[in-house]
Amino acid sequence: MMLKSHRNFHSVNGKRQILVVDDEAVNRELLGLMLSEDYDILYAEDGRQALELIRANAATLSLVLLDILMPELNGLELLTLLKQDPELAHLPVIVLTSEKSAEVRSLRLGASDFITKPYDLPEVIQARVRRTIELSEDTYIIQTTEHDELTGLYNKEYFYRYAEQFDRYHAAMAMDAVTLDINHFHLFNELYGRSFADEMLKTIADALRRALEGTGGIACRREADTFLLYAPHREEYDTMLAAILTALGEGGHRPRLRLGVYPCADKGIDIELRFDRAKLAGDTVRNNYARSIAYYDDSLHEKELYSEKLIAGMDQALRERQFQVYYQPKYDIRGERPVLRSAEALVRWNHPLFGRISPGRFIPLFEENGLIQKLDLYVWQEAARQVRRWREEYGTVIPVSVNVSRIDMHNPELLSIFRELMRSNQLSPGDYLLEITESAYAEDSERIIRTVEDLRALGFQVEMDDFGSGYSSLNMLSSLPIDALKLGIKFLQDLPSDPKSVRMLELMLDIARYLSVPVIAEGVEREDQLALLKRLGCDMIQGYYFSRPVPPEEFARFIEKEVSSC
Amino acid sequence: MLTMDTLCAFGADTEEGLGRCMNNEAFYLRLVGLAAKDGSYEALRAALDQGDLTAAFEAAHALKGVLGNLSLTALYTPVSELTELLRARREMDYAPLLSEILRRRDALLALCEEG
Numbered sequence: 252m253m254l255k256s257h258r259n260f261h262s263v264n265g266k267r268q269i270l271v272v273d274d275e276a277v278n279r280e281l282l283g284l285m286l287s288e289d290y291d292i293l294y295a296e297d298g299r300q301a302l303e304l305i306r307a308n309a310a311t312l313s314l315v316l317l318d319i320l321m322p323e324l325n326g327l328e329l330l331t332l333l334k335q336d337p338e339l340a341h342l343p344v345i346v347l348t349s350e351k352s353a354e355v356r357s358l359r360l361g362a363s364d365f366i367t368k369p370y371d372l373p374e375v376i377q378a379r380v381r382r383t384i385e386l387s388e389d390t391y392i393i394q395t396t397e398h399d400e401l402t403g404l405y406n407k408e409y410f411y412r413y414a415e416q417f418d419r420y421h422a423a424m425a426m427d428a429v430t431l432d433i434n435h436f437h438l439f440n441e442l443y444g445r446s447f448a449d450e451m452l453k454t455i456a457d458a459l460r461r462a463l464e465g466t467g468g469i470a471c472r473r474e475a476d477t478f479l480l481y482a483p484h485r486e487e488y489d490t491m492l493a494a495i496l497t498a499l500g501e502g503g504h505r506p507r508l509r510l511g512v513y514p515c516a517d518k519g520i521d522i523e524l525r526f527d528r529a530k531l532a533g534d535t536v537r538n539n540y541a542r543s544i545a546y547y548d549d550s551l552h553e554k555e556l557y558s559e560k561l562i563a564g565m566d567q568a569l570r571e572r573q574f575q576v577y578y579q580p581k582y583d584i585r586g587e588r589p590v591l592r593s594a595e596a597l598v599r600w601n602h603p604l605f606g607r608i609s610p611g612r613f614i615p616l617f618e619e620n621g622l623i624q625k626l627d628l629y630v631w632q633e634a635a636r637q638v639r640r641w642r643e644e645y646g647t648v649i650p651v652s653v654n655v656s657r658i659d660m661h662n663p664e665l666l667s668i669f670r671e672l673m674r675s676n677q678l679s680p681g682d683y684l685l686e687i688t689e690s691a692y693a694e695d696s697e698r699i700i701r702t703v704e705d706l707r708a709l710g711f712q713v714e715m716d717d718f719g720s721g722y723s724s725l726n727m728l729s730s731l732p733i734d735a736l737k738l739g740i741k742f743l744q745d746l747p748s749d750p751k752s753v754r755m756l757e758l759m760l761d762i763a764r765y766l767s768v769p770v771i772a773e774g775v776e777r778e779d780q781l782a783l784l785k786r787l788g789c790d791m792i793q794g795y796y797f798s799r800p801v802p803p804e805e806f807a808r809f810i811e812k813e814v815s816s817c
Numbered sequence: 818m819l820t821m822d823t824l825c826a827f828g829a830d831t832e833e834g835l836g837r838c839m840n841n842e843a844f845y846l847r848l849v850g851l852a853a854k855d856g857s858y859e860a861l862r863a864a865l866d867q868g869d870l871t872a873a874f875e876a877a878h879a880l881k882g883v884l885g886n887l888s889l890t891a892l893y894t895p896v897s898e899l900t901e902l903l904r905a906r907r908e909m910d911y912a913p914l915l916s917e918i919l920r921r922r923d924a925l926l927a928l929c930e931e932g
Contacts, residue, residue: 284839284841368881368885
């Protein structure tokens with residue numbers, strides 16, 4: 252607020268405006284002469300007159316030159332008044348004095364500089380005036396750019412810089428890196444509108460400011476609903492959280508918050524990484540209704556180190572063929588006898604240190620940082636070669652489906668990669684199926700749809716993976732270019748005992764029929780599930796009931812069985 | 818008439834004073850005229866008559882600032898001396914120093930009003 256009032260640095264004719272306050276006409280005129288070429292000058296003969304002029308010109312004044320010994324309100328009294336007034340405190344003041352003691356006192360009171368009497372040469376005075384105004388305006392610009400406009404907290408760039416600066420001067424002080432997030436913030440935006448959400452953010456910012464007052468701690472809004480705090484270590488954060496929640500008020504609109512605390516953060520690591528760790532901890536309680544505060548500790552650290560090792564080891568793993576592609580059969584269950592139709596290629600990692608690692612552990616990691624593209628390509632190549640080998644060996648084609656990650660869909664080379672794979676293995680696009688997860692469609696649907704259409708135009712069949720997990724609208728589904736729906740594992744768990752799940756399954760199959768595409772049920776483990784799926788008209792089955800994913804040598808027996816039964 | 822030469826003869830570092838006035842002679846001489854008529858001399862006299870050392874100090878201090886800025890050495894020197902004595906609140910007879918100051922001020926006034 253106070254800064255906004257100072258936005259208009261210039262007076263009407265484009266010169267900055269200065270107020271000269273001195274009870275002696277000679278002194279006023281001298282300064283006026285020295286400065287009037289570059290500035291608009293206002294004059295006051297005493298402190299009271301000066302205060303009136305300052306109030307009347309607060310928006311345009313750039314500087315006050317202030318004599319100390321004056322009748323009425325003296326200079327030091329006026330200076331004190333100015334610095335206590337939030338609307339005027341920003342206004343720089345240069346004190347005019349011949350008293351050494353007054354210099355120190357006035358600087359303590361907030362004067363920017365002083366000019367001694369008798370005055371120095373005009374050039375010196377002009378330079379000091381110019382410098383003081385520049386400094387004040389630069390400070391203003393820094394203050395406005397270093398703060399988040401909505402909340403008035405630091406923005407992240409300045410926050411990180413100030414945190415580092417704080418560390419330099421308080422090397423021995425134990426500091427906590429803390430993140431604060433609003434659970435499901437986007438819902439508040441959607442349900443109650445932007446201004447409601449903004450108010451919420453401002454309230455949180457104010458509460459954080461109060462909580463940090465006098466501690467030396469600083470806070471920023473990193474993005475959207477993520478706040479960062481860097482503050483001297485405290486034993487608990489429940490009090491702070493309670494204070495913020497109280498500030499947010501009671502009622503149904505009150506959000507749930509989550510705090511991630513990296514206590515006594517390691518100053519040897521990058522400041523941003525310290526907050527990544529805090530956030531990592533905080534996100535572990537994202538959907539936890541019992542706990543709102545989580546601490547980064549050894550176990551999380553171990554997990555993080557583990558993740559880092561996996562990421563670091565990926566290239567070597569590709570070179571050394573530590574990744575193995577397994578195949579899980581998909582059976583057509585429409586007829587009397589289940590018929591092997593295709594297989595899904597699934598990757599396994601035999602890590603030299605950690606042994607066999609679950610894909611659920613490393614795939615999300617690689618998805619996060621884009622490494623998944625390399626792994627996908629590896630699997631695509633392996634799968635294409637395998638289809639060719641089986642064809643050479645058994646004279647029959649078992650189409651294999653491969654996963655195409657969301658990030659792959661943005662690769663401009665995607666089509667040519669698949670074309671080349673087909674060419675080099677002498678396969679046709681019909682021998683190769685592509686699985687794209689439903690949530691990928693939801694994210695950037697138009698672009699994804701275009702790519703899928705291009706792939707289908709080449710002859711590839713596209714299966715929508717994890718159908719039912721991506722919250723697609725029916726309307727959107729009907730416009731999607733797909734050749735099959737794959738039903739996710741999760742809601743099939745309780746089949747056929749849970750009537751709700753059965754009803755859900757019926758709905759999904761209705762949707763598939765409406766879209767005129769076959770349905771592949773994944774994760775089928777038991778006979779009763781199979782029977783139900785078959786009865787309800789599901790087309791294909793994949794799951795432990797038939798086989799877990801197996802290495803290609805083992806998969807061969809399914810093909811042999813199929814070939815012999817033909 | 819007050820000129821740079823008469824002012825110099827009176828006792829002023831005119832080069833320095835003129836420098837502060839961006840070498841504008843007319844401006845400088847006009848300010849010297851203003852300084853000669855400064856009300857603080859009367860305030861100083863009245864305060865000393867009443868033995869009000871605080872008020873006397875304030876008046877002397879104000880004069881000192883003006884005289885220093887105009888480099889009117891002949892007046893600045895005794896006024897500075899008086900200011901420091903008053904700052905220390907010395908119990909003494911200020912009359913001789915005051916009358917010397919006023920004598921010089923009168924001389925300056927006379928220069929200003931001549932011709």
